[in-house]
Amino acid sequence: MNDLFLSFVPGKSFLHRLDPRTKVLGLMAVSFCILKVSSFEIMALMAIIFAILVIACHLPFLHFVRSVRPMLPFFTFIFLMQLLFTEGTHLFDFGLLKGTYEGFLLGSILALRFIFLILFAALITATTSPSGITSGIERLLRPLPLKYLGISSHDLAMMMSLSLYFVPMLFDSFRDLRDAQISRGLDIRKEPVKAIMSLTVPLVRMALRSVDEVALAMESRCYTGEGRSSMYVLEFRSLDYALLVFYCVLLFLLYI
Amino acid sequence: MIKIKNLSYQYPDGSSALDSITLNIRKGEFVAIAGKNGCGKSTLLRHINGLLPPTEGSVIVKRMDTSDPINLQEIRRTAAMVFQDPQSQFIGMTVEDDVAFGPENLSLPSAEIKRRVSTALESVGMSGYRYNTPRTLSGGQKQKVALASVLTMEPEVILFDEVTSMLDSNSRVDILSLIRQLHEAGTTIVYVTHLIEELVHADRLVLMEKGCIIQNGNPREIISKISSGSFGFDAPPIIELSKKLVGAGIIKSSFLPLSKDELLEAICRLK
Numbered sequence: 271m272n273d274l275f276l277s278f279v280p281g282k283s284f285l286h287r288l289d290p291r292t293k294v295l296g297l298m299a300v301s302f303c304i305l306k307v308s309s310f311e312i313m314a315l316m317a318i319i320f321a322i323l324v325i326a327c328h329l330p331f332l333h334f335v336r337s338v339r340p341m342l343p344f345f346t347f348i349f350l351m352q353l354l355f356t357e358g359t360h361l362f363d364f365g366l367l368k369g370t371y372e373g374f375l376l377g378s379i380l381a382l383r384f385i386f387l388i389l390f391a392a393l394i395t396a397t398t399s400p401s402g403i404t405s406g407i408e409r410l411l412r413p414l415p416l417k418y419l420g421i422s423s424h425d426l427a428m429m430m431s432l433s434l435y436f437v438p439m440l441f442d443s444f445r446d447l448r449d450a451q452i453s454r455g456l457d458i459r460k461e462p463v464k465a466i467m468s469l470t471v472p473l474v475r476m477a478l479r480s481v482d483e484v485a486l487a488m489e490s491r492c493y494t495g496e497g498r499s500s501m502y503v504l505e506f507r508s509l510d511y512a513l514l515v516f517y518c519v520l521l522f523l524l525y526i
Numbered sequence: 527m528i529k530i531k532n533l534s535y536q537y538p539d540g541s542s543a544l545d546s547i548t549l550n551i552r553k554g555e556f557v558a559i560a561g562k563n564g565c566g567k568s569t570l571l572r573h574i575n576g577l578l579p580p581t582e583g584s585v586i587v588k589r590m591d592t593s594d595p596i597n598l599q600e601i602r603r604t605a606a607m608v609f610q611d612p613q614s615q616f617i618g619m620t621v622e623d624d625v626a627f628g629p630e631n632l633s634l635p636s637a638e639i640k641r642r643v644s645t646a647l648e649s650v651g652m653s654g655y656r657y658n659t660p661r662t663l664s665g666g667q668k669q670k671v672a673l674a675s676v677l678t679m680e681p682e683v684i685l686f687d688e689v690t691s692m693l694d695s696n697s698r699v700d701i702l703s704l705i706r707q708l709h710e711a712g713t714t715i716v717y718v719t720h721l722i723e724e725l726v727h728a729d730r731l732v733l734m735e736k737g738c739i740i741q742n743g744n745p746r747e748i749i750s751k752i753s754s755g756s757f758g759f760d761a762p763p764i765i766e767l768s769k770k771l772v773g774a775g776i777i778k779s780s781f782l783p784l785s786k787d788e789l790l791e792a793i794c795r796l797k
Binding site: 277278280399400401431432434435438439442480483484486487488489490491492493494497498499500501502503 | 575577599602603606607609611614615616617618619620622623626627628629630631632633634635636639640643656657659661675676679
């Protein structure tokens, strides 16, 4: 379960040493590139760059397979929708639906876009501790006039951090609940509506109780939402500045 | 260090949880609070930590009143709390992040936070798990991380709320040994439990029932009363065994052995 979602892999590579803000901004720049490109050649180039980065950071490829795996049904669904519902050159029949060559290309590009988004996000989270990411986002949000909305960049960063913490926790709770209900005779296939009710109601109750307990624990450990410091000192070095310039050039070439 | 005077607390539904509690805890003391489930032990601890405001009476921690919101952060730093279920108190996605959460809230500089995190993890023997996800650890390891999380705030008092109740016997021994080490180093310990055999090492035992203190004194004397059936507690098997061995004249001891170690020592003396 340790590798369910975008977990951190400690190391001393150049990506590990980069300022979290550079990596967050880099992920944003790469995401813009991924959403813009629609050719297999550039996708292949991205795959090569990704592989080089993974090898350079001494990260196991299996870690990234695990990050993408939970989303595979979603990617398959997107691919099939495009394949079967896009007009174009006929490839094969699937009952009343027809697979087309254009649908195949579009579905592949769309699925690859999502896969690359997950992979690059996983690369960032694998080389940045969660607290580093939170600090980085908090500092990036600081110039925004959030105080007029009654919130602070600290609050937003903490909310994001807690959300990331709760996703796998809820997944664990869901699994425990499902096993408990099945052991008491629930047949999910035969009674799907009953199954949804018997799983969601206790899950929501557990989630609310967990939120209450975590809030109490935060309060007990002196959290007030103001005046926090961070274990991580954020500092731009020459490589960070060089990469920031590179992102700008890359986006300029792509969009202008 | 802690002065509780006529403390009463009612839940929002009007039911009484604590009724006129008066208790003083001295600096460096190891006070165990015992009682059956629902007797108000955890509610009392939450008052000391400033998580609950008293309905009546007062709780003073190091001359700071818990009912004054200005004092709360300093009170929580001074008297930190370890909860029963470690899983419910994790905030960070890695052990390191979670342990750093407290000192980050105290606005300490980065170097000091790193120093405290390393020291705390080392003192509970969890340095090797620094980058692990807390929820993937075993129950005992989770409770050690929870303890490290409060140690980083360098509290003068640590409030333990039934911290061993969800652990196996080996993990329980580990945690109790860490707590004893902290007490020997001068930390004031307030230890809540419903397990009688864990009370022997305390300097003082406070027994609670239905929100009131019914006994407050020497743990050995109170446990001896408990073992004779007073207060409705069942004596733990180790005390039952000691009583039978002493009663049968097999062990000749000036006092009733109350723990496994004490019984073992008494048996070894037979040689």
